[in-house]
Amino acid sequence: MRPLIIASLLCLLTFHLRSQIQIEGLVTDAENNKPVDAATVQLQKKGSGIPVNYTLTDAEGRFIFPAIQVNDSMVVRVSLLGYGTMVLPVVPGEKLHFQLSLRPFSLKEVEIRPGRIYGRQDTINYDVSRFISPKDESVKDILKRLPGIQVNDAGKISYNGKDISRFYVEGMDLSDGRYGQISNNLQANAVETVQVLENHQPIRVLSKKISTEDIALNLKLKPQFRNRWLINLEGGTGGSPILWSGNLNAMQLSRKSQSVYLYKGNNTGNDVTDEQRFFRTEEEEKKYGSLLPTFLKQPSLSAPLKKERLLFNQVHTLSANRLYKLNETAQLRINANYVHDLRSQQRGSITHYYQEADTLTLKEESNTQIRNDRTELAASFENNTEDIFLTNHFNLTGNWENSLSHIQTGQNVTQRIQTPDFGVHNYLQGLWTRGKNTIEARSLVRYHNLPARIGINDYSDKMNLHQLYIDHSLSLLRKKGVLTQRYTAGVSGDINNLHNGFALYAIPEYQWNLPKWSISFNLPFRWTAFPGTEISHPALNPYLSILYKLNYAWRFSARAGYKESYGDITNLYTSPYRTSFRNRIVSNGILPVERKQSYALYGEYKSTVHEFFLTLYLNYINNRSNRIFERRVEGEEVSLISLPEKNDSYNWSVNGTLSKGFYDWGIKFALSYLIGRNKAEQLSDGKRLPFRSDYMQYEPKISWTPSRLLEINYQSTIYYGGSRIGSETHLNPLLNVVQKFGIIYSLAAVDIQLSLDHYHNDISRDKSADAFFAHISLRWKTGKWQLAADATNLFNKKEYRYTQYSTTESYTSWLTLRPREFLVKVRYKF
Template identity: 20%
Template sequence: MRNLLFTFILLPFFTFSQTLTGVVQDSIGNPLQNANVMAKPLVENAGLKFSIADHLGRYKLELEKDTPYEVKVSYLGFKEEVLQLPANFTIREHIFKLKETGQELKEIVINYDYQPVIVKKDTLIYDVKAFANGNERKMKEVLEKMPGVEVSKDGSVTVQGKKVTKMLVEGKSFFGGGTKLAVENIPADALDKVEVIDNFNEVGFLKQVSDSEDLAMNVKLKEDKKKFIFGDVEAGAEVANDNGFYLGHAGLFYYAPKTNVSYIGDINNIGKRTFSFEDMMRFQGGVSSFISGRKSLTNLYNFASDNTDVVENKSQFSALNFRQEINSKLDIEGFGIFSKLFTASFSESQNEYLQNSAFTFEDKTSTTQNKALLGIGNVKLNFSPTNQSKWFYNGQFQASSNDITNQILSVRDGSQNNFQNIQNADNSQWKQFLEWHKQFKNKNHTTTFVVNHSFENNKPQNTWLTDTEFLAGLIPLQNDSEYNIQQVKKVKNNSVDALFKHYWILNNFNHLYTNVGNNFGTTQLTISEKQFLTDGSVNDFAANGFGNDLDYVLNDFYVGLEYKFKIGKWINKPAIYTHFYHLKTKQITSDYSLNRTYFEPQFNSEYEFNQSESLKFNYKLSNDFPDATRLLERYTLQSYNSVYKGNALLKNERFHSASLRYTKSSMYRGLMLFANASFNKKIRTIRNVIELDGINQFSTPILTDNPETNWRVNANISKKIYRFRLQFTTNLSWFNYVQTLNGTTTSNDRNNQSFGLKLRTATKKWPSASIGYNKDFSQFSGLTKSNFTNDRISFDVDIDFLKNFNFKTDYEVTFNKNSNNQNNRFAIANAFLSYQKKNNPFRFELSAQNYLNNGTKVNNSFSDFLISNNTTYILPRIVMLSISYKL
């Protein structure tokens, strides 16, 4: 029986495929890296096979048995060589020796019906028809079948282990360049080719001198889609129970040589989001990539990422993207986004507050309703007066509002307190930047000038309602039957940043870059807290140290020199920057100013072993000045159990940061490896000093010389084994810091370790399936010791059957264990059954979300002084029937 089982498991490996390996060389035996090796089947209904030679010229082809092939090898500037292989061939290794043609070609051109992959210096071009079988609906399903391409559940895309940071369609940015909107909405049958461009730069003549880490994916449309309206619409409704769940979606695209318009609309109450949080941050950006973005006070997290961890969720979303070519020199492109969201959530938590030798326990129940609106409009002008000159102007306006009602029941020592917190926030923001890039006639000198401006106006308001006195001794309450405390904030941020950068190419191995810039920012912040009594009188907290009025100015003028040189395969770029900082604040009772000059060195180094293997090192010494809220001189109310007071005399933090990254990919070995180690050390640190009384907290920041260190190591290793791909991931972190709590200073360690193993199929002939296991460990050591463990097992399958049917399912079960050996388990599973005839525009799908009808999720967490066990209630089972129509 054991031998029979062993034979059954190994049968797919040895029955249906045979392997041909070897080397591609020139006439004198030198390896030809990136040579294309194509195997054309000489019978019908068999797929094309291909391989790309690695840096040693090695290739590997996994061919079908009982199938004859014609193997053809192509390489830049060399004549093709052909090998005929009969069915069930016996040779297992063959060396190709190519002869030079004497011609210089700009790229590898494969004289063949298919061109599955074209390899250039920093570009891969995938021919979609070599990978798609015609049953794919969206771009995501096509990408998943391309070698070296991975698409995650959140819509992010990686190619050979590197994340795609810019999405283009026909060479133009698609909805700000995010990947999720593209891969989940562009129809699969509109794709012709997919280009992957490493070290991407929107300005072509800057590519030689810039150190871009961007990886762009450019979608080429089929000829009949380049002046065509295409897309799909979908509608769905619940067919089990009577909860009123629904879904509506539309993705409509019009592409013409000079005009592109895309519209995406979505309405549902099943927790589905059209775009990810990363996309939201991209839309919120509106700043030049040459100047690091400033912190925004507007929190847009609720608008992004799927959220089923609620008891109710209603979402409406509309987005319009356009591009218009005015003439050969000027393009206008932009997007508009509108989102409306309502969520209701319910959670329970058991909290343990650490207070030196004592502990306080709280049982907390929280019910929250959130109504949110968001509107974003963005327009960008691309002007190219000459081939050596480029102008960009980008303007963005953003408005949002959040209305949150939070009911809190806090039970402690047998007594309970009820709180209602009402939050209203109206926010608006205007951002714009202007860029000018110029390459001079001799092409050894290039100049960039950038000006970035941002204005932000936020008006958050908070109201706390309760029938019980709270925060005794921390806020000046007057006795009353009902307590009504209102807080009003007004925040205005204004910034202007400018940069002038000159690139001087001394020769092919030495570059010199000069930087002169200035970052100027102001903040006007006012906060008031008042108690409105039932007799109509008002208790203004300002008389007791509350209420803040702050004018804040921070200016950073800097000059920097960067020297980039190359020794063989080793590229180095040391840099020295001199920063002249000026900080000034004006408050109710005090004025404060600070002037500092700092040298901030940087060092970047990269060693490229070959085109598929590299090692990179980065180091930087930085200074970070406190923002306005940390400098507030008076008290402010933060929550039902927290009061905060800033420190008007704070100075800057100072820290070292370094990282080491190693990447390797080999199609010959079916191996992809990514590893990164980073180290951050603050030698001057701002950290809150905390006073706890039961659950009540008072905190204020201080500047200390106590160092903080943070180590992080993460790695991702993927190896193809026969028709499977095995993936191992790990994330490790060690964080050490000093915390003062109730007058006692302790050294704390907060560490996390995560390990994951995943096995999935890696052949188009089998159903797509994977099984994974993740193990997480968390430790906290300080006033007390805590340990959490988390085990997660996942499974998913995607199978086509009976020609027109498709079935997908995913299952994930999680086991949590806390320091008291309490165990919790929860499982989430979803399933989708769809039917669509080939070339028929209609598609029918029956879906079951959370079909196990699990009602809660449990997780554990800890902070500087709090250990918490949380239970979150989630959406119930949702069974829907949806119909979609493809234009």
């Protein structure tokens, strides 16, 4: 009886899957047979008039509905203003062709106001003309206005709280992850539409086989700005002391070729190196490999303050980017970048180390100068068809970085750290379709030479590292019905001057794609070994992802995974070494093995009509390690010693975003929030010292443009967090608040901009610090010319203090700020 029941269920399942078909069609003009763009296409049940699903036609007049269970009562209805409505029945296995006839119409006393945001399946379009302000200089200024889109201070772009994976202009990716070079320099009025591409699959071979949750951004330019050079030249000078700035950018962006050439330099505290920052995604791990191992790091000049307030710099950057579209599917991209960056900072700190028996306090003051000369040359070829995908990415990098610090503690210390890096990298990937099978081959070869050196007074030490890293794999993919299977086998090797290592891995992957559900299950197996040591680990790392799309507005997902990972080869270095005049690392040759369990729930809601976007993440991570650290403080020296003992830690967090646009009032409101807890252990005097940190952070932002003459912006960051160390030490929660208020008013041809920043930082239970900064700017535009005058730090604030907690320590730091400054700039647009 049981086999009969199972057979019956299998027959019903097979019938159900076969009854699910994909509906495709074409909409053209009946008179000239040209494709009709943006026509509304509805899938309906005959006679009901209620849509089951809907979409819009693309620029080629095509539309597609994903696989859905259909019957004889299904029809497709196509309509567009100015054309007659047309209805056709769904015929399984046949593409529908709609030929719309013109239908004249007249409007009387009717106001038509199309939405600023409209969607088409997985594409959301923002009509830039409805958001742009005459005061907007670059694309970055526009993106900050768009509901659902966020841009942080470094220029990273996210949509609904998720970082974008690619940045396109007219469907072409010129910047290769360094999209700040375009978003910061492309003039705002050149863009017609900003598109958000959800579930973006850039490889056409996989477009109907593997679904993703990646987000991409595409800029569509106004016709008059395509195929022409956009050139800006700017120079500035000022005082307190002598200030200078220069900017020359030239870009030509079309659908067949694209070029961007940039020079920027200044000593005003403006960190233009952010434009060359590479925004790395999870997929880039396969392309670039894991992060480079390092022994030494340069001193940090960061603080919870706007970078331009504290950055004393002399910087020059050069960039050249060129993309050639060889044919409809192939392209060649060349990217070259150079940075010369000289930074200096005066600062001091008091550090409290909390131990089981007592608390130790160390104080220092320093004057540090860091010089960085970095260059990169990259060339990429890509051929992306529906049957073949082939790409090769090659790059050369050189990084000459060194720092000199004069430090005062109980004695005078001179510290010099050198961390140069010279590397070559090549990544080759190919996919070929053979019948129902898709074959994929990947090859990554990477070599780096990192001759690090540290000098402290008369002490000197070298920690050179030479690494050749390879990773080769072969995959077979097959899709049958709603099930996609992929099987990957590969080998990776790490050949270096410390300890060679290698890994063998096999990854079976399964993905079920149903109309509303997408279920993915991976079961990677990896064997890692370091010959000459006792380290040889097999590991299974299962991962499960379930995505449910209720409708266009609501989407939910759940994820669970287990991953075993290892430290890098620097952990196998057996000799103690210094990382600064004060800190020493003792790895004891212990390679940490981390076993991490992670669970996550996610939900999102979007309504383009109401300009409302909402997300919610719930995360939990439990990590088990075979290593624990002991911190020892002896005189002025702090040692971090790695010991072979079990160490568990966990983290949970709740975070999300909310964004709402109010069309009639010209308002965009956004909120991001984070609540969480970390818990771990550290050894102190041979005893386990547990520590826990609890934190919450809220970032509300509001932008209001009541008229074309006035714009008001407000944003704040509210952070509240404390720590418990052992059973005796309770570090009081600190409240840190940053508020930024800005107003721009246009008076004739002059834009007047005033910004006020307020920083509140708790130093201790009974002491806090407040800092106020004011900035005023005047901009006069006439034709192609712009004249600007800026005055910064009007209150001439000269020092800033703050306190932070970290594991079992607390830091109270102070640093020197840039003084009151004045700068005049002239810009000309060719």
